[in-house]
Amino acid sequence: MGTVAAYIDGFNLYYGMKNKYGRKHMWLDVVELVRQLRPKDTVAAVHYFSAIVKNEPAAAQNQTDYIEAMKLRNGAVLNVHLGRFKDRTIKDCRRCGQSYTCNCGRAYRSYEEKGTDVALGAMMVADAALRIADTTVLVSADTDLAPALATVRKVNPAQRIYLAMPPGNTRASSHLTSIGDLGQFFIREGALRDAQLPNLVADPATGRSYNRPAKWI
Template sequence: MATVAVYIDGFNLYFGMKAKFGRKHLWLDVVELARQLRPNDQVVVVRYFTAIVKNEPAAAQNQQDYLDALSAHNGALFELNLGRFKDRTIRGCYRCGSPYTCICGRPFKSYEEKETDVALGVTMVADAALGLADTTLLISADTDLVPALATVRRVKPQQAIILAMPPGNSRPSRRLTQIGGLGYFSINEPALRRSQLPQTVTDQSTGNTYVRPAKWS
């Protein structure tokens, strides 16, 4: 039995699931998903990388409840790594200099996710170098992680590297496959369906209870 360390690009997985299946699988137990994806391996850790959304209080609360439920349900097997969103300036028209505005007259605002890709890449390389597990399983289709994967291959040539592609991604891009020796597969709906958290999760240490949001069904 091989050991496997799992790294999840939270937003990449979220947007893939939402685009393909709507909200019905978002109450996802990512540790159970890892077990479903690698049933013959021993999952030693699932590291989840994301950031809390900005200026959407209801969505941010749902997200925080979900992350707390994951931690309460899975204990030390689940590790949360939070980045942040930074306000992004949208420059005006490059010809006339006028600011871009909505039809209602309000200026466009945008936010940029920061630190999560870097944190995921650095952690993945460090774990491989330290020999945490025989296999690196990355749940993402993001080509920004190519340098990190290439570094894992360089520092630990014998490390098995497998990409689990979020829904909507049938195969990795050429930039990813050029690393060489990567296994890959797409995450299917039955695996998501079998990997849902209980409707209600209670944190035994605090007594806090987390309930699946009504719209996530």
């Protein structure tokens, strides 16, 4: 028995689930997921890092409702940290030099998530230094988080660290495991299935309710 603090890379987990299982597990209670992954530990804190999508109003509303439902369900245990999306113009083709355009002649644009990796790494290190919990669980396969893991090990050598690999990953990157003395496991579908929010999450104080989106069934 111990305490656990979890740090969830929301988009890394989202795309892993979507690529492997479609949208059927998207209405996921991330705090309950951590309890499923570490059933003998007490959950001290769960930090969820994401960003609200741009220029897709319906998707943004689904995402906002989902986050509000999780916050209502879990109270102070869940900490949500939102980054932002930055416009990015897709560069010219490296092979032919031509720009990517649609039929109307406009250049394709995409969006780049900013701020979440740095925030996640900083929070993970700070909590380890403050001894918030004796076990750290990182839900991500992002190799950019390797320096933060290494720093956790330096500031608190006794900290237990586990990598919880999102669906679709076959193994942890050597950039992550090179930190040494890390546990690792894969998030199985059964844990996702057992950690779903109720289809309707209601707030008795305000009368507001949040429904599982029809596309997420």
